[in-house]
Amino acid sequence: MTTDDSTPGPGARPPGFSTRALHAGQDADPATGAVVTPIYQTSTYKQDGVGGMRTGLGTGYEYSRSGNPTRTSLEVQFASLEQGDGAWAFASGLAAEDAVLRALLVPGDHVVFPDDAYGGTYRLVKKVFEPWGVEHTPVDLADLDAVRAAVRPGTTRLVWLETPTNPLLTIGDIAAIAEVAHAAGALLVVDNTFASPYLQTPLLLGADLVVHSTTKYAGGHSDVVGGVVVVRDGDDGRGGTLSARIAFHQNAMGAVPGAFDSWLVQRGLKTLAVRMERHCDNAERVVEFLQSHPRVTKVLYPGLPEFRNHDVAAKQMRRFGGMISFRTASVDDALAVCAKTELFTLAESLGGVESLVEHPGRMTHASVAGSLLEVPDDLVRLSVGLEDADDLIADLATALG
Numbered sequence: 106m107t108t109d110d111s112t113p114g115p116g117a118r119p120p121g122f123s124t125r126a127l128h129a130g131q132d133a134d135p136a137t138g139a140v141v142t143p144i145y146q147t148s149t150y151k152q153d154g155v156g157g158m159r160t161g162l163g164t165g166y167e168y169s170r171s172g173n174p175t176r177t178s179l180e181v182q183f184a185s186l187e188q189g190d191g192a193w194a195f196a197s198g199l200a201a202e203d204a205v206l207r208a209l210l211v212p213g214d215h216v217v218f219p220d221d222a223y224g225g226t227y228r229l230v231k232k233v234f235e236p237w238g239v240e241h242t243p244v245d246l247a248d249l250d251a252v253r254a255a256v257r258p259g260t261t262r263l264v265w266l267e268t269p270t271n272p273l274l275t276i277g278d279i280a281a282i283a284e285v286a287h288a289a290g291a292l293l294v295v296d297n298t299f300a301s302p303y304l305q306t307p308l309l310l311g312a313d314l315v316v317h318s319t320t321k322y323a324g325g326h327s328d329v330v331g332g333v334v335v336v337r338d339g340d341d342g343r344g345g346t347l348s349a350r351i352a353f354h355q356n357a358m359g360a361v362p363g364a365f366d367s368w369l370v371q372r373g374l375k376t377l378a379v380r381m382e383r384h385c386d387n388a389e390r391v392v393e394f395l396q397s398h399p400r401v402t403k404v405l406y407p408g409l410p411e412f413r414n415h416d417v418a419a420k421q422m423r424r425f426g427g428m429i430s431f432r433t434a435s436v437d438d439a440l441a442v443c444a445k446t447e448l449f450t451l452a453e454s455l456g457g458v459e460s461l462v463e464h465p466g467r468m469t470h471a472s473v474a475g476s477l478l479e480v481p482d483d484l485v486r487l488s489v490g491l492e493d494a495d496d497l498i499a500d501l502a503t504a505l506g
Contacts, residue, residue, distance in 0.1 A: 122186065122303060123378045130181025131371075142178045144368045145169075171356050175364040179371045183323075183333050186302040186374065187315050190338035191348045193355045194331060194367060198298065198318025199225055200360035201332030205294060205314060206230070206263075207358070208350040209341060212238025214262040217255045217291075219246050220477055223271040224470040226296070227478050230265075243477045246270075246277040247414050249285065258289040262342065266312075267296040269418070272430050272465040272486040274299075274405045276414035279421055283311030292342065298322070298456075303381045304423045308337040314347065321456030322427075325373040325380055331362045333370075380458070383491045384427030390494040391487065391501065395431050400438060400505045402483075405430040428455060429487045430465075436482040439464055443485060445504035448497055455488035460497055462487055 120128070133140050150166045152158055158165030166172050176194050184192035195201040206229070210216070218230060220243040230241050244255040246266055256264065264286040268277040279295060286293040294314045295307035301322040307315050317323055319331035336347040355361060362370070392406045407418035408425030418425060433439045442462070443451050449462035453469050463469060466482045473479055489497065 125185045129185035130178040144364045145174045176367040179367045187335040189335035192335040196360045198332035201334045204354045208354040215260045216241040217264045221270045221273045224472040228472045256289045261291045269299045276418045278417045279310040319370045324370045327457035329369040385424040387494045388427045388489040394498045403432040427489045439483045442504045448500040458491045460490035
């Protein structure tokens with residue numbers, strides 16, 4: 106889906122992020138004048154004669170796997186926020202990732218992959234695509250020399266980057282890695298879930314595709330599961346375009362979100378800017394507290410001047426996000442913190458309005474245990490929500506006490 110409705114006229118100032126979040130793809134309903142995009146809870150559409158599809162929001166509709174007006178509205182909105190040429194919504198973040206991998210890879214291809222990626226992404230690459238014949242090399246993507254060494258010109262088709270990573274919050278230099286990938290004839294995919302399009306815009310830094318779990322900050326209210334792929338359109342390396350590849354696989358594989366799920370994500374995006382500012386404000390307060398606590402041995406947060414690649418994060422991010430990881434003296438201490446918090450709910454996922462705490466080694470990253478991607482067992486991950494910062498700090502003080 107394109108963002109033609111959000112393009113300013115000649116000489117006009119481009120609309121800001123929040124304006125695009127509220128208006129891109131969201132014209133008032135022509136039938137009723139409703140200012141909120143309707144939930145088109147339908148599976149099929151009446152046609153104006155055989156093969157004569159009705160139109161709306163710039164595309165024809167015949168069957169809701171192939172296209173749904175609520176989903177189209179979300180896709181136009183998301184493409185505008187990421188400043189891409191097109192976006193395609195999926196039923197989950199992993200469904201979006203699977204579509205990218207399946208659309209762009211064939212057996213014999215090679216992927217350069219983060220050595221501290223999200224466990225579900227690693228499971229998909231290792232357990233699904235490796236048996237299919239796709240090779241991958243885990244590498245420290247904060248180390249440009251390591252990236253260059255891992256790339257195999259002519260064979261590497263994708264460089265897959267998370268920045269910040271989950272859960273170690275490692276920062277990769279999007280622009281520099283894009284140059285390395287493109288020099289080798291590869292495409293750069295950036296998982297922008299942790300930063301959100303408000304804090305970071307990878308396509309403007311040279312990335313070719315961006316993926317999100319819209320379950321997280323995009324939806325923002327822990328009430329929906331979804332994913333999205335956004336592209337800066339260009340040659341897919343096999344005689345087609347990225348837009349055509351992703352669009353075809355979305356329809357052919359059918360892992361699409363329903364109308365209500367699409368509506369929930371779209372609603373969440375409308376407040377993304379103000380939510381991310383509060384997430385960042387609260388996270389900075391929590392980081393300050395954790396740094397001073399004697400039972401915390403290390404705080405991982407891109408906003409800290411001593412954090413590895415802090416200068417890169419400062420260059421490519423608006424602020425440093427609402428995710429924090431910290432290490433304790435032992436696995437028992439980490440588990441005790443997770444067990445004792447009250448405002449920080451013990452749960453997987455992240456990016457919602459409520460604060461969450463988890464033990465990555467035994468929860469979200471259990472699938473990478475024993476691999477090169479295994480995370481420290483004394484690590485605690487926080488998704489800092491929108492509660493009063495003083496209350497969050499008091500909760501952590503009790504749990505650490």
